[in-house]
Amino acid sequence: MTRETVEELLRRIGAGDHDRTAELFADRIDWQLNWPAQGHPSVPWIRPRAGRGDMAEHFRMLDACHVPEKNGTSVTRILVDGDDAVVLGEIAQTVRATGEAYTSAFALHLTVENGLVTRYHIYEDSLTIARALADETTADHTPSA
Template sequence: MSRDTRDVVEELLRRLAEGDHRRTAELFAEPVDWQLAWPAEGYAAVPWIRPRSSRSDVADHFRSLEACHVRESNGTSVARILVDGIHAVVFGEIAQTVKASGTAYTSPFALHLTIEDGLITRYHIYEDSLTVARALTAQA
């Protein structure tokens, strides 16, 4: 089971890097247990931070991220993937540049995934959302 979990995680990371939001969303179960670290109710300046549960929500999440950032400046990296049965944790660093202001930011992240029957049933990401929010509200 651990190998299947790792395969799905690696495929998720590959599709995210390619920017194919529809294909990325196909890796998710419906419904998916979705959580961002803060704030749970959303934040207007960061449109992708909001509750999600469906594949269309997942695709919208990644489209919203891309719409707010300079794709060519994305330096997000993965440092480690840990797998334990159906659970995986991905550690890395987000490195993005906001389109509207040109503000660059970095944030460490941890992503807890659960893979069941080849689909992602849990997507909980923990990041420095305050840094992200400040970058998105910065003036050019």
Template sequence: MTSDAHGTRDIVEALLGRIAEGDYPRVAELFAEPVDWRLDWPVEGHPAVPWIRPRSSRAEVADHFRSLAAHHVPELNGTSVARILVDGADAVVLGEIVQTVKANGVGYSSPFALHLTVEDGLITRYHIYEDSLTVARALTA
């Protein structure tokens, strides 16, 4: 139940690549069941942001990324990764989310930190910290 830094980095890079490609079933394949999932919002989520809610299964992981994509203009996604830090089974991805809401055309940006843990080649922890209030405000503008 461990992962070396090289294996962790490989899984993180595979995750980021699959997210960028929009291949959500293949994104979900990288996750353990159950997964320790947390987004930077109260556990019950927010009614204006349907993808911010508790998740634990691969099907729910795929649904998260599909829902996120369905609410944004893909051509205007400027999300970027600045750094990937790896320490054994743990990785932190630092970057900036840049999106435009499909329903109202409102753009927003937020720095983010994503804490991942990889064990036996699968992601067992996915905790993302972002300015969720900015996201909610953009969706309700």
């Protein structure tokens, strides 16, 4: 059931079906989205979430900030162990406001219980994403000596 739920979740996210995507989440979830932990104005979707009621808004905010027709996000592997699944892939998006394209590897750790997602932990290069949304160049952020 875990693999089927994860594959359906990914289908719904990919289709932009936010309300039906939210239906796959439990009323309460263990949510984690890395830096910036308390949010940042350029990445408004990175903030605490508690459960099903927050999830449609999360995916709507993502879509509002990006050009859906230019989404090249891909999944390279889904690993399942009991109730847990890890989705590996690459985010490839274009920022609506700036036209800035960015890519970031990601890992998504999900737990599925009774057909509903109870854990959603995503690990990505949030700094690259924040910089793209803030209209900064992502080419080189190495401090000069």
